Amino acid sequence: MNTAQKIIAAPRKSICRISDHGLWDTTKWAWSHVAARYREWSLNIETESWVDVDKLGYDPECHGYKPITFARFDSVMKEIEVKPGEDVFLDYGCGKGRALVLASVHPFRRAIGVELSTELCDVARENIGRAVRRLRCPAIEVVNADASRYEVPADVTMIFLWNSFVGQTLAMVVEQIRKSIEKNNRPLTLIYALPQGEKDVMAECDWLYGRRQIPASFWTGIDVFVYQAGKTERTVYQPLQSEPVR
Ligand SMILES: C[S@@+](CC[C@H](N)C(=O)[O-])C[C@H]1O[C@@H](n2cnc3c(N)ncnc32)[C@H](O)[C@@H]1O
Structure with a gap:
């Protein structure tokens, strides 16, 4: 249209x-x-229009492109401490690069987006190129790869996951994260955003702790849970309240 x-x-x-x-x-x-x-x-970015999974030709476990809302991502970043020049951000399924760009407004040491679609990778790189003057993160990379086979770099300390895949693919990604921590024990924050009402599969991982829910500052229909993993250097938050805060 x-x-x-x-x-x-x-x-x-x-x-x-x-x-x-x-x-x-x-x-x-x-x-x-x-x-x-x-x-x-x-x-100066164009990340708004969705790309249906049929156009991408994925298997049924992998989702198409639908960016996180600006309001929701902002509300998350308000609650997360970024160590300037230290923290490294990873977005699984970065699509056109919205979350990657929004994260890079913060002083991460570097930011990585992993994306299965070559076309979406190109769009993400164009968006980053256009936004770069407004960003504080000095090194932003888009990797064209299947997230389930992507080895998490040893310096990654913050992972963002928004509705990119489910099932075995998600299980393999979770295992990649666990293996990375096992190999290189470090404090890691996992930001897990999922559509309202969907099951939080991370709640079943005994190596993740400090689960908390980030309240929505505005109507978004997206639940966000934050977990910690690895060395306990960051604040451990209180367990989730029985009723989500809205
Ligand atoms: C819901 S969108 C997330 C967009 C992005 N994180 C944001 O908020 O701006 C899901 C993205 O995951 C990508 N994707 C799906 N399966 C994937 C896989 N196995 N490996 C890497 N990327 C994948 C899709 O191409 C799509 O761009």
Whole structure:
């Protein structure tokens, strides 16, 4: 759909959404779109349009491209301590590079995005190139690889995972992270974002600890859990409250 078609379709879409979700929810949804457009413009990136999994030709365990919302990623980074020039960020399934760019606004020593699709890797690299003047992280790399076979570099200290894959692929990724810690024991923070209502598979890993939920600052429909792994140098947070904070 081109921009003109989107504008023509907008009133009808809005009316349908109001009848399905109510006025308040629709207002927040509309606002989040306006805010997203502003952030894209201010960072000079284009990460908004989704890429359906059918177009990528993956097996059913791997998901297509749908970026984390700006509001949700920001709310996470507000709660996470980044050690300037020390921490190294890794995004599993970086797609067009939104989370990678948003992380690189912070003073990570380096940031890595792993992405299965060659086309999406190219888009991510273009986005990084366009945003680079606004970023504080001096070294950003996009690796075209299957996450399940990607060996986690020994210096990675923060991992972001948003709805990229499930099943055996996710299990293999979790095992890669565990092996990396076993080989090179260091404090590691795992940021695990998942659509609301989905099962948190990390809760079953006995080598992850300090589980906490990052409250949403705004309507997003994305639950975020943060875990610690490896050496206990970071703060260990209280266990999750019985009711999620919203
Ligand atoms: C939900 S999007 C996440 C986008 C990104 N993390 C962000 O928030 O901006 C999932 C991404 O994972 C990628 N992906 C799916 N399976 C993968 C795999 N096995 N290895 C690497 N990337 C994968 C998809 O191509 C897609 O870009």
